[in-house]
Amino acid sequence: MQADADSLERYRRQTLCPGLGLQGQRSLSQSRVLIVGVGGLGSWSSELLVRAGVGGVRLVDSDRVDLDNLHRQTLYDESDARAGRAKVVAAAGRLSQINATTRVEAMETRLDSSNVEDLARGCDVILDGTDNFPTRFVLNDYAVQSSTPWIFAGVVGCEAQTMTILPGVTPCLRCILDGPPPAEQEVNARTSGVLGPAVSAIAAIQALEAIKVLTHQLDQINPHLLKIDLWRNSIQHVDVSQACEGENCPCCQQRRFDFLSP
Numbered sequence: 001m002q003a004d005a006d007s008l009e010r011y012r013r014q015t016l017c018p019g020l021g022l023q024g025q026r027s028l029s030q031s032r033v034l035i036v037g038v039g040g041l042g043s044w045s046s047e048l049l050v051r052a053g054v055g056g057v058r059l060v061d062s063d064r065v066d067l068d069n070l071h072r073q074t075l076y077d078e079s080d081a082r083a084g085r086a087k088v089v090a091a092a093g094r095l096s097q098i099n100a101t102t103r104v105e106a107m108e109t110r111l112d113s114s115n116v117e118d119l120a121r122g123c124d125v126i127l128d129g130t131d132n133f134p135t136r137f138v139l140n141d142y143a144v145q146s147s148t149p150w151i152f153a154g155v156v157g158c159e160a161q162t163m164t165i166l167p168g169v170t171p172c173l174r175c176i177l178d179g180p181p182p183a184e185q186e187v188n189a190r191t192s193g194v195l196g197p198a199v200s201a202i203a204a205i206q207a208l209e210a211i212k213v214l215t216h217q218l219d220q221i222n223p224h225l226l227k228i229d230l231w232r233n234s235i236q237h238v239d240v241s242q243a244c245e246g247e248n249c250p251c252c253q254q255r256r257f258d259f260l261s262p
């Protein structure tokens with residue numbers, strides 16, 4: 001009884017928002033989120049969702065905390081970098097301090113086609129916190145095959161993009177991109193740099209899209225590919241609805257899951 005009263009008080013300011021309400025809060029508390037990569041994007045999105053009161057988060061990452069992570073990866077501090085702690089371990093410790101009622105699972109591994117099914121089992125939505133396209137295409141194949149919503153995101157410099165993919169409803173990643181770019185052409189934070197505020201902005205949008213999915217408000221999902229350049233002050237909503245027309249997508253239309261095959 002006391003726990004219920006505490007939770008009513010704890011989430012009062014967000015349940016006052018008509019989009020969420022008490023019913024939405026209940027749905028959040030019964031949900032589990034897979035966060036693939038707890039670098040910059042995953043730090044922000046996991047913290048926002050844990051603070052919002054999701055029932056569980058499963059964190060997947062094989063990296064250790066480094067000094068050059070700290071300007072944007074907000075779950076970590078200097079002691080984590082000095083100790084070279086595993087990110088999932090440090091993140092799980094911090095998130096459990098923030099909200100002891102959320103079940104936090106730390107999976108210290110790299111997600112690929114051989115383990116995606118095990119890692120994603122039982123999760124209601126998948127958040128992309130990766131920094132590479134090969135993993136995103138594995139996630140896209142798995143999500144479409146299993147009808148699990150997933151939220152793509154990426155940031156380089158001050159340019160960020162995100163798209164919510166609802167299998168069977170919206171275009172998938174492969175509708176708009178044939179496949180991962182060649183490794184030598186892939187740009188990422190490691191090679192091109194990244195600014196913290198751009199990461200937090202796009203991760204916040206990812207977290208809110210996840211809240212809409214988890215509270216079953218799919219009509220509120222942003223159907224566009226959202227591109228933001230925070231340095232140049234531009235926001236673009238790219239209409240990708242035509243990408244799904246015809247029978248061209250090998251993944252969501254022909255149901256060929258090339259990136260799940262060994």
Ligand SMILES: [Zn+2]
Pocket residue numbers: 171172173174175176249250251252253
């Ligand atoms: Zn598709």
